[in-house]
Amino acid sequence: MSWNEAKPAEKANETGSQCTGSGSPGSAKHRVIGCLWDPLMASRPSERTLEQKQRAHKFLHELALPDGVYSKYLADSENFLAAAARFDKTCLPFRQLRWMKSKLFGRSLLIANFSSYQDSALADNNDAVAHSSMEVAGIHSPPAILTRKREGSVRLYRSILEHECVHIHQMLLGRMPKFSAKRGGPFQFLCEHTQLEFVAYYLQHFHWDVYDSKTMRGMGLEEWCCFRSYVSSLERTLLHLLSRDCKKSSLEDFLRNTADQLPGLLKPLGFSKETCQFYTGIFPQHLAAAWSNVGNLALQDLSMSNLGVLQKWLH
Numbered sequence: 001m002s003w004n005e006a007k008p009a010e011k012a013n014e015t016g017s018q019c020t021g022s023g024s025p026g027s028a029k030h031r032v033i034g035c036l037w038d039p040l041m042a043s044r045p046s047e048r049t050l051e052q053k054q055r056a057h058k059f060l061h062e063l064a065l066p067d068g069v070y071s072k073y074l075a076d077s078e079n080f081l082a083a084a085a086r087f088d089k090t091c092l093p094f095r096q097l098r099w100m101k102s103k104l105f106g107r108s109l110l111i112a113n114f115s116s117y118q119d120s121a122l123a124d125n126n127d128a129v130a131h132s133s134m135e136v137a138g139i140h141s142p143p144a145i146l147t148r149k150r151e152g153s154v155r156l157y158r159s160i161l162e163h164e165c166v167h168i169h170q171m172l173l174g175r176m177p178k179f180s181a182k183r184g185g186p187f188q189f190l191c192e193h194t195q196l197e198f199v200a201y202y203l204q205h206f207h208w209d210v211y212d213s214k215t216m217r218g219m220g221l222e223e224w225c226c227f228r229s230y231v232s233s234l235e236r237t238l239l240h241l242l243s244r245d246c247k248k249s250s251l252e253d254f255l256r257n258t259a260d261q262l263p264g265l266l267k268p269l270g271f272s273k274e275t276c277q278f279y280t281g282i283f284p285q286h287l288a289a290a291w292s293n294v295g296n297l298a299l300q301d302l303s304m305s306n307l308g309v310l311q312k313w314l315h
């Protein structure tokens, strides 16, 4: 998929796509985005409702891997593990390559540990990412989770890894969206990306109730997941729109039309009409925050012409 081809990935010889995972609460990233949410619009439920349980169950059911798909994944992973074992450890981009059994799915998935984010695609505040493939001396892995040692809450870290396990399943099922610069394509990408992220965030936070109400800024489970899915997908879409491969007209089209189209994206996810209106009105600020979060990731690939369009629109 053309999920993400951020430059930092190349440093570590990783190829293919990535989904930026959940950063740490309280990071600069969250502070910037968080101030754009109106806390008066939502309150947090004290416990999971039957409807929420059914939704989580449905998502898990839809992500089940057919036996044949998982068997092939295991075989491809074993091949890659064997190939990596033949190399001098100091030549490998990762510190450790191993299996991790997902608590959500009960299946083992491939996970690579890195020493620090400088050595990997784990730029910014991401603790883990799901990659469609890693490469070692011309040998490609199946989808794998990349992570680095994380300080702090073990429970939160586990929830982040499980979020990435959801993306690995989505990759293996061929559900990851592809960015298209055609008319309407970027908005379509934003919609599809948001929907997939929503599933990952929902399963993460339904099962691991790791954030308190203050961290979630008063939002309930659905609203928090919608919010996180939308803003992270907006960042991903913007990265594509600002890349050298994307025509200026695609960005202009996206900037002109997206705010009005947002209710069509957000309503099916569970946003109220009032919240959709709120998001529509605050789209420029969300986009500015997205740019402040992804700017340092995109610098090497950036189209100066497209950046000029964005900056003119923002001011």
Ligand SMILES: [Zn+2]
Residues within 6 Å of the ligand: 019, 020, 021, 022, 163, 167, 197, 200
């Ligand atoms: Zn994600």
